Amino acid sequence: MTVPGDRDQKKASRRSFLAGAAGIAVAGASGKARADNPKNQPPNVPEWTRSLGDGVGVRAYGQPSKYEKKVIRRTVEWLTATPESSVSFTPLHELDGIITPNGLCFERHHSGIAEIDPADYRLMLHGMVDRPLSFTLDDLKRFPRVNKVYFLECAANSGMEWRGAQLNGCQYTHGMVHCVQYTGVPLKALLDEAGVKSGAQWIMAEGADAAAMNRSLPLAKAVDDCLVAYRSNGEMLRPEQGYPVRLVVPGWEGNIWIKWLRRLKVGDQPWHTREETSKYTDLLENGKARQFTFVMDAKSIITAPSPQLAPLNKGFNVISGLAWSGRGKVARVDVSLDGGRNWRAAGIDGPILDKACVRFYYEFDWKGEALLLQSRAIDDTGYVQPTKQALRKIRGVNSIYHNNGIQTYELKPGGEVENVEVG
Amino acid sequence: MTVPGDRDQKKASRRSFLAGAAGIAVAGASGKARADNPKNQPPNVPEWTRSLGDGVGVRAYGQPSKYEKKVIRRTVEWLTATPESSVSFTPLHELDGIITPNGLCFERHHSGIAEIDPADYRLMLHGMVDRPLSFTLDDLKRFPRVNKVYFLECAANSGMEWRGAQLNGCQYTHGMVHCVQYTGVPLKALLDEAGVKSGAQWIMAEGADAAAMNRSLPLAKAVDDCLVAYRSNGEMLRPEQGYPVRLVVPGWEGNIWIKWLRRLKVGDQPWHTREETSKYTDLLENGKARQFTFVMDAKSIITAPSPQLAPLNKGFNVISGLAWSGRGKVARVDVSLDGGRNWRAAGIDGPILDKACVRFYYEFDWKGEALLLQSRAIDDTGYVQPTKQALRKIRGVNSIYHNNGIQTYELKPGGEVENVEVG
Numbered sequence: 001m002t003v004p005g006d007r008d009q010k011k012a013s014r015r016s017f018l019a020g021a022a023g024i025a026v027a028g029a030s031g032k033a034r035a036d037n038p039k040n041q042p043p044n045v046p047e048w049t050r051s052l053g054d055g056v057g058v059r060a061y062g063q064p065s066k067y068e069k070k071v072i073r074r075t076v077e078w079l080t081a082t083p084e085s086s087v088s089f090t091p092l093h094e095l096d097g098i099i100t101p102n103g104l105c106f107e108r109h110h111s112g113i114a115e116i117d118p119a120d121y122r123l124m125l126h127g128m129v130d131r132p133l134s135f136t137l138d139d140l141k142r143f144p145r146v147n148k149v150y151f152l153e154c155a156a157n158s159g160m161e162w163r164g165a166q167l168n169g170c171q172y173t174h175g176m177v178h179c180v181q182y183t184g185v186p187l188k189a190l191l192d193e194a195g196v197k198s199g200a201q202w203i204m205a206e207g208a209d210a211a212a213m214n215r216s217l218p219l220a221k222a223v224d225d226c227l228v229a230y231r232s233n234g235e236m237l238r239p240e241q242g243y244p245v246r247l248v249v250p251g252w253e254g255n256i257w258i259k260w261l262r263r264l265k266v267g268d269q270p271w272h273t274r275e276e277t278s279k280y281t282d283l284l285e286n287g288k289a290r291q292f293t294f295v296m297d298a299k300s301i302i303t304a305p306s307p308q309l310a311p312l313n314k315g316f317n318v319i320s321g322l323a324w325s326g327r328g329k330v331a332r333v334d335v336s337l338d339g340g341r342n343w344r345a346a347g348i349d350g351p352i353l354d355k356a357c358v359r360f361y362y363e364f365d366w367k368g369e370a371l372l373l374q375s376r377a378i379d380d381t382g383y384v385q386p387t388k389q390a391l392r393k394i395r396g397v398n399s400i401y402h403n404n405g406i407q408t409y410e411l412k413p414g415g416e417v418e419n420v421e422v423g
Numbered sequence: 424m425t426v427p428g429d430r431d432q433k434k435a436s437r438r439s440f441l442a443g444a445a446g447i448a449v450a451g452a453s454g455k456a457r458a459d460n461p462k463n464q465p466p467n468v469p470e471w472t473r474s475l476g477d478g479v480g481v482r483a484y485g486q487p488s489k490y491e492k493k494v495i496r497r498t499v500e501w502l503t504a505t506p507e508s509s510v511s512f513t514p515l516h517e518l519d520g521i522i523t524p525n526g527l528c529f530e531r532h533h534s535g536i537a538e539i540d541p542a543d544y545r546l547m548l549h550g551m552v553d554r555p556l557s558f559t560l561d562d563l564k565r566f567p568r569v570n571k572v573y574f575l576e577c578a579a580n581s582g583m584e585w586r587g588a589q590l591n592g593c594q595y596t597h598g599m600v601h602c603v604q605y606t607g608v609p610l611k612a613l614l615d616e617a618g619v620k621s622g623a624q625w626i627m628a629e630g631a632d633a634a635a636m637n638r639s640l641p642l643a644k645a646v647d648d649c650l651v652a653y654r655s656n657g658e659m660l661r662p663e664q665g666y667p668v669r670l671v672v673p674g675w676e677g678n679i680w681i682k683w684l685r686r687l688k689v690g691d692q693p694w695h696t697r698e699e700t701s702k703y704t705d706l707l708e709n710g711k712a713r714q715f716t717f718v719m720d721a722k723s724i725i726t727a728p729s730p731q732l733a734p735l736n737k738g739f740n741v742i743s744g745l746a747w748s749g750r751g752k753v754a755r756v757d758v759s760l761d762g763g764r765n766w767r768a769a770g771i772d773g774p775i776l777d778k779a780c781v782r783f784y785y786e787f788d789w790k791g792e793a794l795l796l797q798s799r800a801i802d803d804t805g806y807v808q809p810t811k812q813a814l815r816k817i818r819g820v821n822s823i824y825h826n827n828g829i830q831t832y833e834l835k836p837g838g839e840v841e842n843v844e845v846g
Contacts, residue, residue, distance in 0.1 A: 044545075046539075046543060046631060048537040048538060048539050048631055048632065048633070048683070049537070049631050049632065049633060049635060049685070050633065051633055052507050052534050052535045052633050053507065053532065053534055053535025053536040053537040053538065053632055053633060054535050054536045054538065055505060055506035055507035055508070055509055055532065055535040055536070059496075059526075060495035060496050060497070060511075061486075061487065061494075061495055061496070061526045061527065062496070062525060062526040062527070062528065062530075062661045062663060063484075063526070063661070064484065064658065064659065064661060065538075065541075065659065065660075065661065065662045065666045065667075066538075067540060067541050067666075067667075068658070068659050071484075071658060071659070072483035072484050073482075073483050073484070073485070074483070082478060083478035084475050084476065084478035085478070086478055088483075094658070095654075095657040095658060096568070096570065096606040096654050096657060097570035097604045097606050097654065097656070097657045098570065098604070098657075099522060099603075099604045099656045099657050100656075100657055101524070101525055101656045101657050101658045102485060102524055103482075103484045103485040103486065103526075103658075104484065104485070104657075104658065105485065107485075109476065109478065111475050111476055112475045112476025112477050112478040113476040113477045113478070114471040114472070114476040115471060115476065115477065115488075115489075116469075116471050117490060118488075118490050120469060138733075142736070142739070142740065142741065143741070144741055144784060144786060145519065145741070145784075146772055146773075147519065147520035147521065147772050147773050147782055148773070180522075181520045181521070181522045183519040183520045208469060208471055208472050209471065209472065209476055210471070210472055210473065210474055210475050210476060212472060231518075231519050231520065233520070233522045233523075233524045233656065234518040234519060234520045234521075234522050234523055234524050234527075235487065235491070235494060235517070235518060235524045235526075235527065236487065236488065236491050236494070237488075238485045238486070238487060238488065239488045240485060243488045243490075244488075244490075260471070262472070310561075313565070316565070317565065318565065318566070318567055318568070349569055349570050350569075350570050350571070351774055351776070353774070359570055361567060361568075363567060
């Protein structure tokens with residue numbers, strides 16, 4: 001489905017695209033032979049058309065072009081004490097559409113990347129169940145499964161900036177999100193096999209990495225839409241994404257999507273693990289901390305133009321970005337060119353899927369004036385992505401988690417884009 | 424949307440899954456300390472939980488697990504004279520869902536893989552237009568674009584078998600198909616910029632490879648849904664897929680999706696290029712050849728079980744497969760266990776997109792008897808995927824192209840699967 005943007009505005013800018021676009025020129029397209037072209041080939045035939053291409057080098061597993069070497073995940077060295085506890089960021093500014101290619105999906109690990117032999121992999125399901133069970137990977141693959149496109153966002157996404165770090169570019173401010181098609185067994189199916197005892201309310205999910213990363217998950221969510229997933233975009237999960245099996249908890253913060261999933265224990269109360277007490281709680285101004293703030297609320301980010309891309313040219317341009325909501329579907333995305341004073345609806349491209357990213361576009365004719373670019377997501381619960389100021393009024397500044405405030409870019413007369421804060 | 428399969432049959436097999444699944448056993452899940460476990464760790468804690476994982480090795484561009492080395496594109500050496508004219512096949516049996524990861528997308532090239540510097544890339548648009556235009560890659564990226572999931576199938580997919588080659592496994596018989604999310608500029612937008620002259624009916628698309636691969640495309644199709652695409656699953660096209668720009672011709676045979684797209688010439692009749700006269704025509708029994716058989720008709724293939732996978736275990740199993748139609752949406756997929764005598768509707772997982780693959784599943788309880796497994800796709804025009812015999816009656820056996828006949832697998836009592844032909 002396409003949500004129409006401002007059609008009048010689009011129509012008006014069509015002419016200015018041709019007028020303004022650099023490099024679109026009338027070509028000498030007649031194909032006339034030239035004197036220095038003895039074989040009478042059309043002029044300007046490039047080298048790659050005059051010689052055989054590489055046939056031998058076709059790879060069994062393909063790789064990007066050598067000209068795309070800058071399109072990579074990046075890390076921030078000062079962010080963590082050692083590389084065994086680190087995070088890499090998706091280059092959102094270099095991507096389009098809604099699917100993140102597997103090689104560029106951000107990842108966060110707490111004790112390095114566990115290297116698990118799938119033949120030795122086991123998933124234990126125990127606790128308040130009638131029949132404790134242990135599943136091999138082949139067991140899991142025999143179950144009925146589903147394929148779902150979901151976004152995955154770290155609770156700390158945009159958190160560095162919240163704390164005042166000067167980061168320029170959405171790869172760093174918003175790059176802890178990705179969106180892929182997961183293949184997995186509904187967790188409900190495994191629980192049904194084991195038989196959940198009366199009185200059970202929570203599940204503890206534990207990873208097989210050295211952190212034994214673990215979180216408490218309400219049973220209601222577990223049987224609603226959680227997946228025990230083993231594929232991403234069709235192929236097996238990458239090692240850094242929990243190979244061979246991870247939990248998928250649609251719309252909820254990434255740290256509960258336990259990777260290298262080893263154990264699921266059913267109980268009647270949460271476990272209050274380290275990851276939900278000393279970590280991943282949100283300390284408020286009054287000294288109290290919000291706990292179990294699972295849901296990632298509606299958020300959006302303009303991915304182009306970007307401080308990491310070439311300056312914008314004048315004339316017709318398309319603002320491109322991503323939006324998502326952990327509470328359901330994105331209903332609308334608005335774009336402002338004046339720092340949030342005026343908003344217009346952006347167009348949403350492609351199907352709008354539950355708890356998945358959508359791609360939005362906003363077409364505009366840029367005369368070269370300074371602008372303050374913003375986007376805001378509205379989800380189908382009616383929730384509107386807030387300003388950072390509104391968030392700070394409610395939550396204070398202690399916690400770096402769940403910063404879904406509106407991002408502002410200053411577009412300068414030269415076409416450069418800078419991450420700024422508006423008052 | 425999920426199309427329900429046979430619910431009674433599904434319910435009946437639920438119990439037999441637990442009874443029949445190998446390797447699902449009651450686990451010693453109490454976590455008791457053992458005498459040989461001085462640190463009092465839970466039993467069976469694997470090595471990867473006892474030591475820090477790899478942190479340094481986090482790759483800027485991620486790769487599959489070392490345990491997935493068998494999940495690769497494969498070639499057939501006798502198929503082409505030199506590797507500069509070759510094809511690699513997608514390992515369909517190792518994938519699930521509908522998105523093919525970029526590294527595993529089949530590719531066919533006629534003169535090797537052109538290596539194009541994006542800075543020197545140009546697309547020429549000329550012929551019967553008001554303003555001949557030349558676009559740089561940056562020019563194309565400034566245009567409004569769309570993101571669409573489409574299947575891409577080679578006209579010769581399943582052609583080796585049609586000619587009698589003994590190929591066992593859907594990677595070889597059906598692996599010249601993939602399905603990704605493309606990002607591209609609607610070709611109509613570029614034609615609008617150039618201004619198509621009255622009387623124009625066709626467009627010639629030409630590649631920048633040494634084959635200068637070219638095809639004639641009806642203008643009506645060009646302005647309907649064709650894309651000048653530069654991304655696949657979010658990132659730039661891979662070299663072997665036409666980096667930096669290829670034509671996307673939804674639902675039509677792959678050879679017209681010109682890679683390394685260099686030139687679009689508008690005219691009033693087809694060019695009758697080599698690729699649509701001596702190649703890619705379908706010679707009938709009566710000596711006449713069908714020309715311009717663009718559309719890839721409805722087709723399906725069971726991807727698991729497969730001759731290339733481990734033998735099937737008795738008990739509850741899920742048959743998994745892909746279906747697609749070049750004429751629109753897949754309306755239904757049927758599965759037969761008895762070589763086509765009886766058919767039952769399979770479930771379709773996920774959204775059913777226009778001219779894209781769908782994933783189908785069929786759950787059944789296998790007692791170990793010999794079966795003849797088949798699938799057939801029905802599209803929203805009412806077209807039903809035919810048997811091979813029906814195709815041969817109409818077309819004879821001269822042409823290897825457009826073989827969309829129903830595939831049969833023999834499931835043997837030991838669980839092995841073999842590609843067979845039924846009478």
